[in-house]
Amino acid sequence: MxxxxxxxxxxxxxxxxxxxxxxxxxxxxxxxxPEVELVWAGKTSEVTNVVLPFQSIEQIDEPRKDANMVVGKDSFSLFSCDTNSGRQQSGWSNKLIWGDNKLVLSSLKNGPMREEIEKAGGLKLVYIDPPFDVGADFSFNIGVGPETLTKEPSIIEELAYRDTWGRGADSYLSMVYERLLLIKSLLASDGSIFVHIGPKVSHVVRSVLDDVFGCSNFINQIIWRRAFAHNDPSRCGMIHDVVLYYSNSDKRTWNKVLQKPSAEYLEQFFDQYDDDRKERYNRIPMDAPRHGDGGNLVYEWKGAWPSKNRTWACTIDKMEEFEKKGRIHYPKKDGGMPRLKCYESEYEGTVLQDIWTDINKIHNQSNELVDYATQKPEALLDRIIRATSNKDDLVADFFCGSGTTLAVAEKLGRKWIGCDLGRFAIHTTRKRMIGVQRELKQSGKPYRSFEILNLGKYERQYFVGIDPTLPEEQRKAQTLQREEHYLTLILSAYKAERIFQLSPFHGKKGSTVVLVGPIDAPVTLAQVNEAIDACRQNKISKADILGFEFEMGLVPAIQDEARQKGVTLSLKYIPKDVFDRRAIERNQVKFYDVAFVDIMPKVQGKTIQLHLKDFGVFYRQDDLDSLGESLKDGGSKVTIDGGQVVKISKDKSGVVSREVLTKKWTDWIDYWAVDFDYESRKEIITILEDGEERQVWTGNYIFENEWQSFRTKSERRLELMSGKYDYPEKGKYKVAVKVIDIFGNDTTKVVEVKI
Known part of the structure; x- marks a missing residue:
């Protein structure tokens, strides 16, 4: 030195x-x-290595017409179906995962599911469309009658986006960099990745991709014209996105995909007309580079010879065949070279280039539109998936949004994994994939089941500093150590004070006592009854019980029972937002009442139908007084208040009026589904303890989606009577009904029926 x-x-x-x-x-x-190195403030090569078990919360599989079908030719692609139900019973099941993709990627990379991915042939293709607009709006629009409600994003989505752009490009690059490192380690050695990005940040994201995958594995920078010409003041109109294509090594899949020619291309190159065929044609050269002496490809044809170092592209016999068929074009000028006629009706297109102008963004009348702000056209993903993967390959999208990648992958016979942080994105994708299953079933094509997963209670444990991979006794001890931190966190978000002398309650908010449910289990009926009894003994009239999950079917019966005992009882969900201290400091965390579902089973012999009778929610989005004051004269806004969607309007004289748009309870429901034999499938997870895998029953059951009705853009009607289901034998069965409201929040009720 x-x-x-x-x-x-x-x-x-x-x-x-x-x-x-x-x-x-x-x-x-x-x-x-290194001689050249990409550096920014906060850059680190350290990545999250946490392993959290995945919880399967729903299995969805449209019953097949041919229940005896077996799909696939090898162990990677094979799956079979149950002969009675027509549902998939073995082989790879596709994954739709709700959660932070950093934790999801780390758990996929380092956890037991990695082996499942490898058995499925490895992850061959990743497409991601990470948020790249610094002013992006993650709200979404919901149709309520003739009006449109704009639902704000959850705080955790909003803060995740602020984390992404909090320090400008530095924090954005750190977010992208860590996820790309995780993806690279998960990607098969012959896998590829496409990163869809905007022109404002494409240059720096390409530098990050060079850093992670290496400059030698850069394949293409694809320019996609996403919009037509428009006026951008003081600069050229910005009408394109950038799709960066990298491989994980020098081995990769590349299939020939043809690009349809534009009208301008046809006009320019198909400039000749064949009077006999009454069709335009292009002129294709009939010579080729010479190899050696040229052999039988060097000859005179109609006075013409190939030029030096060239030969004819075909033998003289083939040339004579073309001549008989009238396929040779002769120039009018003497000495010109003959060319082959390529007719417009025969032209399939050109091989893919790196500028794509033939795929337009989704217009507002498109059949594939699902009203999701960042939705990409299926044609774009169809081209990418066809070109860089094969049938039965595994494809993933870790910012899956509305599910376009997954929908196209399913239609093209690929396996898939999708992930998103947004609850509404997961619900939108769920409905879309059910639609794809129905479409493929109708056309007699194969499709796979898919399961909805999350990190659930393990993610919550991780957020408060509990290691979910520890052996049970150690984990319980750590939970006790962290309990006070957890309770303080929740009560702080709820704006309640901590109390210690009034068991079983943990806090107080004004005259209302507050009980906080466990971090890793549902609030049970026994816990609620204990709270009601404690209220009566201590002459307390109001109690709030907060929980991440609640035992099914508590609402509204337990509240009615409490009311008869002189206690006003509220059950409220703890949102994920509580784990971000900034949301607490800004008073942005909202606790929502548990919704209730009322169903009536109708049994005839061994056949059952479910009647959805009632559903209730209680949401609030805006302060109506301040909203009314902020409106301009003649303006209006649709919002939520007191469990109703309302339209607040201000007329030209400044008078504010309120109109309720949710006229009936069904207006709140977007989707409902039934599992007719709920306790038939236990939720078994694989956990790592002391470096060894162990299968454990969580105590929960997987909701097997056997029938569903939901609203789509084209079909707003909702069926309130389920389809009929035939049980194989008499006995007692548990039936589960899951209702998802217009914001993507779900409520499940379980009833026992005797057949």
Whole structure:
């Protein structure tokens, strides 16, 4: 090291003071420093390595017409169906995962599901469309009668986006970089990745991809014209996105995919007309590069010879065949080279280029439109998936949004994994994939089942510092150690004070006592009854019970029972938002009442139908007084208040009026589904303990979606009577009904029936 004495003293003093050293000394202090390096504030090569078990919360599989079908030719693609139900019973089941993709990717990479991915042939293709607009709006529109309600994003989605752009490009690059490192380690050695990005950040994202995958694995920068010409003040109109294509090694899949020619291309190159066929044609050269002496490809044809270092592209026999069929074009000028006629009706297109102008964004009348802001056209993903993967390959999208990648993958016979942080994105994708299953069933094509997963209670444990991979006794001990931190966190978000002398309650909000449910289990009927009894003994009239989950069927019966005992009882969901201290500090965390579902089973012999009789929710989005004041004269806004969707309007004279749009309870429901034999399938998870895998029953059951009715853009009607279901034998069965409201929140009720 060639440091002067002064520099040595200066560096030592900085180290003693704990100061960071100037970057200019990096090459002198460290070995193997790259000549060119991408650096930004906060960059680190360390990635999350946490392993959290996945919880399966729903299995969806449209029964097949041919229950005896077996699909696939090898162990990677094979799956079979149950002969009675027509539902898939073995082989790969597709995955739709709700949660933070960083934790999901880490758990896929390092956890037991990695083996399942490898058995499925490995992850061959990843397409991601990460948020790239610094001013992006993650609200979504919901149709309520003739009006449109704009639902704001959840706080956790909003804060995740603020994290992404909080320090500008630095924090954005850190977010992308860590996820790309995780994806690379999960991707098969012959896999590929496509990153869809906007032109404002494409240059820096490409640099990050070079850093992660290596410049030698850059394949293409694809320009997709997503819009037609428009006016951008003071600059050229920005009408394109960038799709960056990289491979994981020098081995990758590439299939020939043809691009349909534009009208301008046909007009320019198909400029000749055949009077006999009454069709335009293009002229294709009939010569080719010479190899050796050219052999039988060097000859005279109608006075013409190939030029030096060239031969004809076909033998003389083939040339004569073309001549008889009138397929040769002769130039009018003497000495010109004959060319082959390529007719417009025969032209399939050109091989893919890196500028795509033939795929338009989705217009507002498109059949594939699902009213999701960042939805991409299926044609775009169809091209990518066809070109860079094969049938039965595994494809993934870790920012799946409305599910376009997954829908196209299913239609093309690929396996898939999708992930998104947004509850509404997961619900939108769920409905879309059921629609795809129905479409493929109708056309007699194969499709796979899919399951909806999350990290559930394990993610919550992780957020409060509990290691869910510890052996049970150690985990319980750690939970007790962290309990006070957890209770303080929840009560702080709820704006309640901590109390210690009034068991079983943990806090108080005004005159209302507050009980906080466990972090890793549902609030049970026994716990609620204990709270009601404690209220009566202590002459307390109001109690709020907060929980991440509640035992099914508590509402509204338990509240009616409490009311008869003189206690006003509220059951409220704890939102994920509580795990972000900024949301608490800004008073942005909202606790919503548990919804209730009322169903009536109708049994005849061994056949059952379910009648959905009632559904109730209680949401609030805006402060109506301040909203009315903020409206301009003649303006209006649709919002939520007191469990109703309302339209607040201000007329030209400044008078504010309120109109309820949810005229009946069914207006709140977007989707409902039935599992006719709910306890037939236990939820078994694989956990790692002391480096070994162990299968454990969580105590829960998987909701097998056997019938469903939901609203779509084209069909707003909702069936309130389920389809008929025939039980194989008499006995007692548990029937589960899941209702999902217009915001993507779900409520499940379980009833026992005797057949």
């Amino acid at each position: 060639n440091f002067t004495d002064h520099e040595k003293e200066q560096l030592k003093a900085m180290i003693d003071r704990g100061e960071k050293l100037p970057a200019k000394y990096k090459s002198q202090l460290f070995e193997n420093v």
